[in-house]
Amino acid sequence: MNNVLITGAGRGIGLEFARRFADAGAHVHATVRDLARADGLRALGASATIHTCDVTSDAHVGALADLLGDTPIDILINNAGILLGRGETFDTLDIADLEETLRVNTVAPVRVTKALAGNVARSQRKLIVNISSRMGSIGEASGNNYSYRTSKAALNMAMKILSNDLKGRGVTAIVVHPGWVQTDMGGPSASLTVGQSVDGLMKVIDKVRLRDTGSFINHDGSRIPW
Ligand SMILES: NC(=O)c1ccc[n+]([C@@H]2O[C@H](COP(=O)([O-])OP(=O)(O)OC[C@H]3O[C@@H](n4cnc5c(N)ncnc54)[C@H](OP(=O)(O)O)[C@@H]3O)[C@@H](O)[C@H]2O)c1
Structure with a gap:
């Protein structure tokens, strides 16, 4: 049986x-x-173990790692994320929002991955999936949302480097775009239901192999420019 660890799993994606x-x-x-x-x-009953963890807390993530001990984690999904200052422009950008967004969307997934990389490396599947966003593509950058775009671009860079470092241990690390999804973050006008988004992402997860490590993959399986 595979063990899958998902951050921010109480709602949404x-x-x-x-x-x-x-x-x-x-x-x-x-x-x-x-x-x-x-x-x-x-x-979900016995299929799920629920842990309390604010991913911005060293103490919480450390306690989670201690509790898991040597438990293999086949798939780690760094999903927790925030969108602050929606649509912010240069004029409306609040630096506190930028700092908080970087803490949650960039620093925290690196913290969680550092704490649990050993658990992933000792599993069968050895896969780390980071829920990023197309809004973090520098090549496609347009519009505003300084905090969110910057945080996801930085997440992409961190995970690209990390994918090189962990490849020798047989670990695959990818960043994915779930689409624009009807969640609290995406809002009701988004183009995809949560089910449609996760349908696509489950296929991506199923297919991805070590040769794909360090890729930026859309929910439909296509590649996204960095
Ligand atoms: N929806 C979209 O259109 C869309 C598009 C591209 C990318 N994404 C990405 O997809 C991921 C999931 O988003 P979603 O749409 O499902 O959003 P959501 O419904 O707003 O859910 C966000 C999740 O992140 C958790 N979270 C936030 N801050 C946290 C923290 N400090 N520690 C632990 N958990 C924290 C929330 O927990 P609480 O319930 O405790 O707040 C919640 O479970 C995010 O990384 C987001 O950036 C979403």
Whole structure:
């Protein structure tokens, strides 16, 4: 049985991943910030272990790593993320939003991956999936959203370097774009339901191999320019 660890799994794309992997027979280690808002995960019964973890906290992530000990993690999904200052322009950009967004979207996935890379390396599947965004593509950059775009571009860079460092241990690390998705973050006008997005991402995850490490992959399997 595969062990899958998903951050920010209490709602949105993370919760849908938890459901899909549980349905597929995996054991899901799901992290939430607030156990009072984990009903969707509790419905998964014995298929899911729910952990409390704010990914910006060294203490929380360290405690999670200690609790897991030598447990192999086949697939680590760095999913937790925020979008602050929606549509912010240079004039409206609040530096505090930029700092907080970098803490959650960039620094935290690196923290979690550093803490759990050994667990991934001792698993069968050895896969790290980072939920990034097309908005982090420098090649396609247009529009505003300084904080979010910058955080995802920096995440992409960190994971590109990390993919080189972990390749020798047989670990594949990719960044993916889930599409514009109907979640609290994406809003109701988004073009994809959570189910449609995760359908595509599950196919990407199924197909990806070590030769693909360091790729930026869309939910439909196509490549996205850096
Ligand atoms: N929706 C889209 O259109 C879209 C497009 C491109 C990329 N993405 C990316 O997809 C990922 C999931 O987004 P979503 O659409 O599912 O958003 P969402 O519904 O807003 O969910 C965000 C999740 O991240 C968690 N989170 C936020 N800050 C955290 C922290 N400090 N520690 C731990 N967990 C934290 C939230 O937990 P709480 O419930 O505790 O707040 C929640 O579970 C994000 O990385 C996002 O950037 C989304």
